[in-house]
Amino acid sequence: MIRKALTIAGSDSGGGAGIEADLKTFSAFGVHGLVAITSVTAQNTQEVRAIYDISPEVVVKQIEAVVEDIGVDAAKTGMLSNSEIIKAVAKTVKKYNFPLVVDPVMIAKSGAPLLREDAMEALIKEIIPLASLVTPNRPEAEKLSGFQIKNSDDAKKAAKIIVEELGARAAIVKGGHLGLSEAVDILYVNGEFREYRAPFVEGCTHGTGCSFSAAIAANLAKGKSLKEAVETAKKFITMGIYYGARIGHGHCPVNQNAWIEIPAEKWRVYDTLNRALKELVSIEGLHKYVPEVGMNFVYALPKLYARDREDVAGVKGRIVKFGNTIKPVGWIEFGASDHLARAILAFMDVFPEVRSVLNIKYNEDLIAKAQKLGFKVSFYDRREEPEEIKAKEGGTIPWGVRTAIERLRDKPDLIYHLGDWGKEAMILIFGETPEVVLTKLRRLIE
Secondary structure, eight states: OOOEEEEEEEEETTSSSHHHHHHHHHHHTTOEEEEEEEEEEEEOSSOEEEEEEOOHHHHHHHHHHHHHHTOOSEEEEOOOOSHHHHHHHHHHHTTSOOOEEEOOOOBOTTSOBOSOGGGHHHIIIIIGGGOSEEOOOHHHHHHHHSSOOOSHHHHHHHHHHHHHTTOOSEEEEOGGGSOOSEEEEEEEETTEEEEEEEEOOOSOOBTHHHHHHHHHHHHHHTTOOHHHHHHHHHHHHHHHHHTOOOOSSSSOBOOTTHHHHHHHHHHHHHHHHHHHHHHHHTSTTGGGGOOTTOBOEEEEOOGGGOOSGGGEEEETTOEEEETTEEEESSOEEETOOSHHHHHHHHHHHHOTTOOEEEEEEOOHHHHHHHHHTTOOEEEOOGGGOOHHHHTSTTOHHHHHHHHHHHHHTSOOSEEEEOOBTTBOOEEEEEESSHHHHHHHHHHHHO
16 A cells, blocks of 8 residues: 655755655655645755745645545645745645644755744644644744753753643654754653654754654654654654765755665675675685685675775675685675775775775786786785874774875776785775676686
8 A cells, every 4th residue: 555645845946855855755765745835945055045935725726636636644844934825734734634744944954034934923823733743943942932942851841832832742852953962852742751862973964854754754654653753753864864965065965865775775785795706606716816814705885875894795704715615604794894894995985986895815926917917906015004004993904095096096906915914915806896806806817
């Protein structure tokens, strides 16, 4: 059964907030998105240049059209620019029995007002009493409750006022602006408070309010309880901020796609590396090139999602000699590799399209053959490593990869080092995919 969610909100031409953010969020949860556009904004990551409000009659017709034909399992409101639109939306929504999440949008991320001063009273009187949930940030909660919020106790008081005095069924005051060590959202429902915590993450924040409320609406549409919907939305928005889309010159937008792209990309990486590993094991004579410390073969998530070793898949326990063949000790797992994970992440900082690497034993003849074949070869010397890098845990390999790239001033196919005290000499073969790495390896040793 296809679930449907409706967003009654303004359009952001930059695609970061408003109905554009809402539709991307609905899609991330597998919910069909419906829209009733209230305003059209000329907007980007830096500013709102113009606002054109749709007539209340047309807003109403949009709501009626989708409800009466397609049906709505849950809805949310966003930008309701003026009192006429607010009253028209309230009168229309009253006719239908679906959960309504109210995001009381007042100010854009750029600071531009999106709710006229004379519309505040209409929002409080007409829309808030219809809300299954109201989702204000601190400045919005201050406007609704009428007092300044300085800490979590004040946030609780504001949430309680929105429910018990203004008539909403529930309210959650978002903690991104509370100045706490964590992002703490405080929900008040059925006479009880509940806190939702997440660490602050650096990333992109344009469209956070829209996407958060849309995620709640989407999960309500799927039949989840309010508490479950909020918990899921909290995880969703934290991920969306962390993996934000670094575009524009102002407040970059939340990445709603991260919610579905990361699991999908993880499967693609696992499947691709698994097939490549089977091919690797079948290469005759490869056991002669396995280092004493073992071999590994890794493949990273796309650059946007590759932040640390947990975003790089490799062979758990490495690949070892097994008679005249080679054998993976364990299975493919994200976070299984340390050394090669650091190598590929450092390489991706310069060449993000290169996501796979394999290590083999150092061999002078192989280096000579690689150069003869036209491979771009570079190296680093551990004896040149600065003391401050040596003192930093895990710093040697990233330093070495960066040094080798700088030395070549190009994209290497191979990087080697001659080892050091207690460190085995090694060759690293890089490629955009495991298949590319395998092709280079076969040319080298066959």
